[in-house]
Amino acid sequence: MSHYYGLVPAAGTGSRMGVDLPKQYLQIAGRPMIYYAVRAMASSPRIAQVFVVLAADDAWWDEYDWAEFAGKLQVLRCGGATRADSVTNGLAAMGVDAQDWVLVHDAARPCLTGAMIASLIDAVGETEIGGLLAIPVADTLKRARGLHVSATEPREGLWQAQTPQMFRHAMLQQALSLDNGFIPTDEASAMEALGHAPLLVAADSSNFKVTYPNDLTMARLMLAQERAET
Template structure:
């Protein structure tokens, strides 16, 4: 039996850095809730068996009517961190028939620039891979580091320039086998580490995920000014 595809959208964060009055995934961008762009991209990929949105148990902002016509399911099993929400979501996918050998693509709800083509490119590159991998971009900018504390840190002064050779900026989706990813997160949690993405958990097990070229369009909306950029990118062409 061939492996099936599932999508997991952790959507339990508060988006505190965005300055928005509600979780940023529900903010309107170019006339639509930001989350709808992600759901539409996966909905356009009919090869997926299920897309699961993981909400915080006390989420009062989610309104399914705003996403009418899109294929997805919801579980209110979000945790205190992204890692916890993904772990709970992986277990919830089992209720929808997902097996350990099936592929799960975890995607940030705050990356509304994702497209069906990007998703299919990732799947095409990784469907026969032993480990899995992620969308990412080679770092193009010069990287500066400041001191972690003290007056120089408070003043934002450069301590040194970091070499960017070989550095890539992680994006999502991140695509791994359900069983491997669940075990990796469980091991990281057991060791007391709260990792910020799924690839880090897989690396924690000693595996080496692949990097698949992503796109600048697939940026993460994080700060208040990012909403204007997303609106300009996703709005109608003049």
């Protein structure tokens, strides 16, 4: 029987946030943003262990107390220059079986819930390819030339990818090691480059990625509401 593992690549700097601190360490209610991504994954009874991939010279992680995740959380200081590099290095260091499932989740998606994780695992089941959380595109899409609209793109059939993205360990390793000059921006695109068609599992917009300062404000509000309701 396959096991499920979480992998959180967190070696980036988050330059679009306009701050010196890597964005995964920006504060939400007194905790670094990555805490909430780790908490969601570690709290799932179906995930055996959560691996966090840090840059080798990360100076912030050890400033926080991670004791509540003891026994389920392992830090891997093998982050790379790109997300794909960090995931590749993390996969190599995990030491799990080839057919085990790996759920790769962004450190900057702090509003992930246990229900979303369960929905992904249930939908993918024991399929061979795997899948990802995503939402259908609702807004009208404009292609730009400079700062002017050059075309309106049809949105039918378009989905916005989220995380976790869940694939078997060996297959994801193979996809990320493909040497064809293509640099994948997520795990699903690496799988697509191998000719696979990952399953789209409908999530919702609350599982957004914190990219710009206003996103952080929204995440703080949502997590504050969660605390008020519990």
